[in-house]
Amino acid sequence: MMDNRDVLTHVRINRAAYITYWIQAFNERFPNRYDESYMYSMGEKGFGYITDLETAVEAYPLHNNLLGNCIPLEQLVEQEGVETGMLFLAAQLWRQTLLEVGESTLTLTLFKQMNARIDYFETVMCQNYWNQSISQMKDNASAITKHHDDRISLVGKMAASMAHEIRNPMTSIKGFLKLLRSTITSNNYERAEAYLDFIDDECDHILMQVTGFLSFSKKPIMDEAKDLISAKQVLDHILSLLNPRLINENVDLTLTISANLMLNVQKMAIQQVLSNLLNNGIDALSKLKSDKKIHIAVMEDNFHTYIRVSNNGPSIPSKMNDVIFNPFVTDKENGTGLGLAICKQIMLKNDGDISFTSNEKETSFLLAFRKNIDSD
Structure with missing residues (x-):
């Protein structure tokens, strides 16, 4: 009768049989999940860990790696697509493998020792998974708190x-x-x-x-219907509202319309866009002592109708170029940074867009409304 040392040697000699059985048992549960070479490599490392009874389990870097795979648990789970339940099953299958393949030779003492190593592996894995879950929950709680604070702000x-x-x-x-x-x-x-x-x-x-x-x-509630209206009608209404401020600020406003151009838009919303642009222009001109000018031009081409609102005030800082239509972006001391963001949303809702150019001589905002061109 062989002693435990001889039995362990016999087990190691038959490593291929153990590994092959473990791979077959794994593939029955998860067919075609991993390629053969990867599975055999994992099987070799798992077998080596379980049967290396001369080395204490504490000496294995299981807190950072799995079965000597040199892949941290979180990376194995997230990057390699290995589910945590799959890892537990892989460990359980090693117990089954030891019992089935080593049934006739493996002693109870050796089985207990090997089983203890599997237990240790599962304990470490559970601890790592628990620590990772706690960390993730803390991160989620922090993100939720920040999101709540941002919404309140x-x-x-x-x-x-x-x-x-x-x-x-x-x-x-x-x-x-x-x-x-x-x-x-x-x-x-x-x-x-x-x-x-x-x-x-x-x-x-x-x-x-x-x-x-x-x-x-972006709420659909109270969404205004579109109407076919003349650009001049829209501008006349806005200018009647702004005329007292234009006079008070001594701003010379001129208007050029190439024809009686029509717009299929949300009337009140587009009036809001024009009101914002004109008030912004008057604000910019407040930095000039004289010769304050705003010009509004309405024109068209085959695909768009355009309204350009220009003023001869100071140029917009270049740092604003890419963010000027973002919410809460402003260079005004008492500005809210919502005016142009609202204009952008309104223009997109009205099948159009807004852009701008700015230099030392002139700042212009261009509203472009797409025409409804028949496919014929």
Whole structure:
């Protein structure tokens, strides 16, 4: 009868039989998962670890590598596509292999020693998996917290921007309502009608701002329908609202329209775009002492209708070129950075786009609306 040392030698001599059985058992569970050479290499390393009873299990680098494979657990799981359950099954199959192939020769003492090495491997693997899971949960919790904070910050910026855009027209409406009360008392209805026109215009301005924010939010609620309207009609309405500011800021505005061009767009939304561009232009011109000019040109080609809004104010800094249409990007001291981002969203919703050029002499924003060309 062979002693344990002789039995262990016999087991090592028959390593090919053990490895072959283990591979066959694995492939029955996961057919064609890995190629033959890879499986045999893993089988050799697993067999070597299990039968190397002279070396203490603590001496194997299992905390960082699996079965001497020199592949960290997290890399083996993530990059090699090895599922954690598959690793446990591979370890379990080594027990089955020892019992089946070594049934007639393997002693109970040697089986217990080899089984203890498999147990140790599973313990290390569980610990590594647990540590990795805890780390991932902490990362996820941190990401969720940051995402929540970002959303709160975004809501705050949106609210501040909305308040900024609506405060002025609401102040005007309140003032005109006071004047309206006094004129009604004195039966001066002609002046009262003028005040009502101002109030109506300011309400339109607020509605444009709300439309812009809804467009920026990408929500379908209250989405405005498209209408076929003339470009001149849209511009006339915007200029009537901005005329007091143009006069107050001493800005010379000129308008060129090559023909009675039509736009199939969301009227209120496009008015918001033009209002933003013109107000931005007036803001830029505030840095000039005189000769403040804004020019609006409407033109077309075979595929697009264009509206160009230009001013002779300072150039836009080159660092803004690639980010100017991103949310919360602005070079204004009190700007919110939402105006141009809203313009971009609105133009995309209206089958168009917005671009700009800027130099020391002129800054121009170009609105391009695609025409509906029949395929005929």
